[in-house]
Amino acid sequence: MNTFVKNAWYVAAWSEEVGRELRPRTILGEKLVLWRRSDGSPAALVDRCPHKLAPLSVGELVGDSVQCGYHGMTFDGSGRCVRVPGQSVVPPTACVRSFPLVERYGAVWIWMGEPALADPQRIVEVRRFGEPGWGLVSGQYLHFKTNYLNITDNLVDPAHTTYVHKKTIGNAAAEDVSVKVEQGDAHVCAYRWVNGSEPVPLMKAMASFVGPVDRWQYYYLHLPSTSCVDFGAVPAGSDHGEAERDSGFRSFSYNFLTPETETTTHYFWLHLRNYHVGSSDADKEVARLMTATFEEDAAILALIQQEQDRMGVREFVRLGIDNAPARIRRMVSRLQEAEIQVPMKLDPGTAGAAPCVSA
Ligand code: FES
Ligand SMILES: [Fe+2]
Structure with missing residues (x-):
């Protein structure tokens, strides 16, 4: 068992670290990719494509979405697949877990636990x-x-x-x-x-x-x-x-x-x-x-x-x-x-590797 507490706000990055490029960062043992959308809002997904598990951070930012660097599946900041090259049907399990984020005190704060509990009031003063x-x-x-x-x-x-x-x-x-x-x-x-x-x-x-x-x-x-x-x-x-x-x-x-x-x-x-x-x-x-x-x-x-x-x-x-x-x-x-007694309620969508959840 690890020593992590998931239901808490953590600083994921300083605000100036998150821009219009893909930034990999590991938090609580989970590999993530961070970037900023064109409206200025930050986004964070599990850094793993649900197709062959390629790290999304070695792909490309296309508009506000991340395009996998292996076969081009594309995911928006909520983790929803918006494009599968070569086919019109997006498999329902083709999504990546996203995380609630809040920007405060010059930092991007991330909630790694149960999304329903991610109350920004809980960020330390x-x-x-x-x-x-x-x-x-x-x-x-x-x-x-x-x-x-x-x-x-x-x-x-x-x-x-x-x-x-x-x-x-x-x-x-x-x-x-x-x-x-x-x-x-x-x-x-x-x-x-x-x-x-x-x-x-x-x-x-x-x-x-x-x-x-x-x-x-x-x-x-x-x-x-x-x-x-x-x-x-x-x-x-x-x-x-x-x-x-x-x-x-x-x-x-x-x-x-x-x-x-x-x-x-x-x-x-x-x-x-x-x-x-x-x-x-x-x-x-x-x-x-x-x-x-x-x-x-x-x-x-x-x-x-x-x-x-x-x-x-x-x-x-x-x-x-x-x-x-x-x-x-x-x-x-x-x-x-x-936390162990109350397991997270995440959609067990994507082959167990990256359950989906909207921020
Ligand atoms: S590994 Fe990402 S699209 Fe194939
Ligand atoms: Fe000290």
Whole structure:
């Protein structure tokens, strides 16, 4: 059994990645082909022709439809076959599964599960997005060679920052500060305040604190795999409320994890900040530092995946810092079990290989 949750919105691509050409992308182990129709709407089909299973992505976009590169069967964005060269009758099973898509926050979101449940209201809210006074770095992508749950573990684990990120966002002051955990119906939050500490390297580079700071990390994980890290600092001794944090040094870092396979993950991220807004130099510096930070995570998590594969186990010893990751894994397991009990209602049309459904 795989570890995927299907009834959820995932970022399939940044909006600018989806254009008038065929883009293959694997999501939740399923090979897909993405493109944009001439009215601007995106489309996604299973990347497999129901004739001889040729990948549709190596065919051609003809008008708003995809033409198979082997014998020319042509499918529109809903997966309906609109042409079979050499015959006038289209076999009723000649269709390809399509997927509900929504464009929001500069990204194309895809629903891989039961289409009837694809409510756009369930797309996670990106706080401060589009608000005045907030700078945005978006369109960022990394490929992680690890299962997405190893990344969700990492993203609710402030304790690793001291060791993995000493060159970027961590320092030793946080080492012994314990992490608190809160849980809601569909999220877990691990957080801590490190009071009266030296600003971390990122703050030294980007802010002008004189003296020590009270700094926070709130690591939210919205099920199954969207992370929001609320990170910042106020001068030591300040109040810690929302308004004070908004007027201090603050950022929201959103990481949208889209499982590619059991051992690889698409890592889309965007970053909102309330400092140096409008500065393209600061945008570049944030992109550079965040990329460096996430590459530090990617390196250790790829090594962990290799060892998990080799040993066939995920961990030997459970520590106190594993509280939030363990909660997420339990909640994800419950979502998966619920999906197994309620199988998807897809038309079993096309030889079992690619059941049809309209977006
Ligand atoms: S394999 Fe696609 S038309 Fe034959
Ligand atoms: Fe990290």
